[in-house]
Amino acid sequence: MEDDVLVIGGGAAGLMCALTAGRRGRRVRVIEHANRCGKKILMSGGGRCNFTNTGTTPANFLSANPHFCKSALARFRPEHFIAMVEAHGIGYHEKELGQLFCDESSKQIVAMLLAECAEAGVRIDTNCAVDDVAALPGGGFRLRTALGERRAPSLVVATGGLSIPKMGATGFGYELARAFGHVVLPTRAGLVPLTLSGKHLEHYADLAGVSFHVSARCGKARFDNAMLVTHRGLSGPAILQVSSYWEPGKELLLDLLPEHEIADWLLERQREEPAAELRTVLGDVFPKRFAQRLCEGWFTSKPMRQYTHGELPAIARQLANWPIVASGTEGYRTAEVTLGGVDTDGLSSTTMESKHQPGLYFIGEVVDVTGWLGGYNFQWAWASGHAAGTAA
């Protein structure tokens, strides 16, 4: 056999796995069906790739088995990736909450991974679709590809999730997993804007572009960050984060003023500005258009002195528990990630190897491990890619 390891998918996880295995002296070939590797890396972080989060812990990931990601994350940590970034002279900065971005361009991250692959002797076949995968009777795999037949003892599936089909996303990895006896947990779009419809959309639609800080909660998940009103619903980091926890029918609540003890604050404003209308008072803490809408649609605006002591706490409760009735999400077209995927029960948490088929590995987003917004998904891609790369 010409190759020791075949990696299907030249994205974040696939390239990390390839360079890690290549450094061990394994003869590695990456098979990528798009015309170039790392397209999602290129478009990530608004073109600056939020390549890791220094505060990464297993609690930043969603998975049917929250323990599965621990081993790989512990062995390849943000500082390991940062060391590689620094060794390549790539400038970076922390934006907020441990999120590291390139100073210049995400192209530098792709160039770095490709340079490391080249250094490790990794061969990369782009424009190469895989038509068929079969296990060989004596062990190993045979692939029929657009560029001919490939055989190797190890096969790594790094085909990513379903988000952004335009970028080459396919369900190939899930189909392959099923063919080898793996359970694939239901997939859905994550880190995705929410859509509203009917009267719920009417309340907000003409406020498109308005943005302010909220705390969004769904079940036990809670995210304090910006919310943005769009023409079709709601977006912004707080909404994207909570969208991964939301499903139709689940309650979604916003605290519209998370930085205030709202009842105390309203009573204080009543004492200090008794003649000011509620609209004006709310206009000090919300964008004016939103404050106006609150007083047209939900509250009656009158001078603060006219509110009874029961009314202001009631308004405060409403502002702190603002229900959002989402009709759905924008789906895979705009989602940053895919939730669900290859069930971790069928994989080794130390090597990502299949428990059903020796020599077969699943890494990155195709696996049922999904990170929060903020560099966690790449950290999972690097960590799981590294785990498989040290074993395959």
Ligand SMILES: Cc1cc2nc3c(=O)[nH]c(=O)nc-3n(C[C@H](O)[C@H](O)[C@H](O)COP(=O)(O)OP(=O)(O)OC[C@H]3O[C@@H](n4cnc5c(N)ncnc54)[C@H](O)[C@@H]3O)c2cc1C
């Ligand atoms: C717009 C956007 C911005 C993002 N920004 C960030 C960010 O800043 N930080 C962060 O942590 N995460 C971010 N993410 C998420 C992150 O990009 C993914 O979680 C990560 O790329 C997953 O890595 P992966 O290698 O598993 O999959 P991918 O990077 O998607 O790579 C999969 C590769 O497999 C190839 N492939 C698919 N099917 C086949 C097939 N049948 N045959 C051959 N090749 C195939 C694809 O073309 C692709 O190159 C962003 C995602 C999007 C969509």
